[in-house]
Amino acid sequence: MSDTPATEVQAPPPELLHATELAFLEHHDAGPRPPGWRLTPRAVVTFVCGSGGEILKLPKGARPPDGLPKQLAIREKFVGDRGIVERSVVTLAGERGLLLVGEPGTAKSMLSELLAAAVSGTSALTVQGTAGTTEDQLRYGWNYALLLAKGPVPEALVPSPVLAAMRAGKVARVEEVTRCLPEVQDALVSILSDRRMAVPELGEVMAAHKGFNVIATANLRDRGVSEMSAALKRRFNFETVPPIADVAQEIALVKRQAEAAMAKVGEPLRVDDAVLGALVVAFRDLRSGKSVEGWSVEKPSTVMSTAECVAVAGSMGMHVSYFGDKADALGLLPGFLLGVVLKDDPKDRGRLLAYWDGAVKRRAEEKAAVWAKLAALRAVLEET
Ligand SMILES: Nc1ncnc2c1ncn2[C@@H]1O[C@H](COP(=O)(O)OP(=O)(O)O)[C@@H](O)[C@H]1O
Ligand SMILES: [Mg+2]
Structure with a gap:
């Protein structure tokens, strides 16, 4: 990966995408940092939440490497309560793991990547939890060719990302930890409490280096966080990541x-602000079961997440650029919205139609131009 220019990669990791910001912050805040950390806790929060438009300047006497800007505004990445980020950073500096929980699409994975990149310079030491995740994937496996040829020697050991993080003193990420079987999850208990991993085949115990910690994420829609063992729950500080509270912030994002x-x-994005605004408002109404005016809305069974809303806005932009003109964007909205809503339960189409006959119609009657046009597009939602 390191020899691939960032522009050719579809989704570069944050340590690559924001390499300049990270290098800048390293020199901007030379204060004390927890052992093994790349940045100070304050600089980690600034990296994740942005500098609020402020242009930060390198202190006098700083000797940055060539090519590093002398001043830089840090962009906002995670939108929301700074307190969540501060508490997460404090947790990571301590002896407990961090568990980010919340509805799908609330940026738990994004936040965990940003934190790992800022704290240890890499977000790549990751295990994706699934029903098929094995203990080996959290501990270690073997290169069987080497194992057969040489027996259990250190070079035959294939460390999991978690073991690699322990050895290097970095942050490991475990995505969707509650999708793993409970007995697999429990492999993390001893790792988090003893900060060691025994490898009996080598007669060795590998100790975690300073800087090691674990960030796990869990979706509330999955088989419950409540089913995590009490022993594992005790090893984590829980941090709930809510959907973005402020409508203007969500539209801007x-x-x-x-x-x-x-x-x-x-x-360029050829979708009007008014259309984007209506899209975000529709998502929020359907997500919360209440319109911004306070009217009640029947919630579909699908999660109307910000991540999903971002995807729809991008698709609308592509569609207009490749197939249409600007006037088309609003016309696309009902179809795309139906595509998001109608996934699991056929009754969700009825719920979206009810939203049209309720909030959309009322706004149209109150002469809101975008909503009047949307109301007129109701037929798109009907079954053909
Ligand atoms: N609070 C937020 N701040 C920034 N981006 C957000 C936020 N909430 C949702 N997003 C969007 O969602 C995407 C990330 O979703 P993801 O991290 O995969 O969510 P999760 O892991 O919670 O399911 C981001 O790329 C961004 O587009
Ligand atoms: Mg995720």
Whole structure:
């Protein structure tokens, strides 16, 4: 990966994407840092939440490497409560793991990547939890050719990302930890409490180096966090990541990310702010079961996440750029919304139609131009 220019990679990891910001922050804040950390706790929070438009300047006497800017504004990445990020950073500096829980699409994975990149310079030491995850994937395996040829020698050991993180004093990430079987999850108990991993085949106990910790994520929609063993729960500090509270912030994020997605294909985003605004408001109404005006809305069974909203905004942008003109964007909205809503339960189409006959219609009657046009597109939602 290191020899591939970032621009050719579809989804570069944050340590690559934000390499300049990370290097800058390293020199900007020379204060004390927890052992093994790349940045100070304060600089980690600034990296994740941004500098709020402030242009940070390198202190006098700093000797940055060639090519590093002398001043830089740090972009906002995670949108939301700074307190969540501060508490997460404090947890990582301590002796307990960090568990980010929440609905799907609330940026738990993104936050865990950003934190790992800022704290240890890499977000790559990751295990993706699934029903098929084995203990080996959290501990270690063997290169069988070497094992047969030479027996259990250190070079035949294939460390899991968790063991690699322990040895290097870095942050390991375990995605969707509650999807793993409970007995597999429990492999983490001894790792987090003893900070050691025994390898009986080598007669060795590998100790975690300073800087090691674990960030796990868990979706509330999955088989429950409640089913995690009490022993494992005690090894984690829980941090709940809620959907973005502020509508203006959510619209700004969706716009920014849709623009970024379009920039990757070398096109501007040809979707009006009014259309993006209506899209975000529709997502929020259906997510929360309540319109911004306080009218009640029947919630579909699907998760109407910000991540999903960003994807729709990007798709609308692509569609307009490749197939249509600007006027088309609003016309695309009901179809895309139906595509998100109608996934699991056929009754969700009815729920979306009810939203149209309720909130959308009422807004149209109150002469909101975008909503009046949307109301007129109701037929798109009907079964053909
Ligand atoms: N609070 C937020 N801040 C920034 N991006 C967010 C936020 N909530 C959702 N997103 C969007 O969701 C995407 C990340 O979703 P992801 O991290 O995969 O969610 P999760 O792991 O919670 O399911 C981001 O790339 C961004 O587009
Ligand atoms: Mg995730």
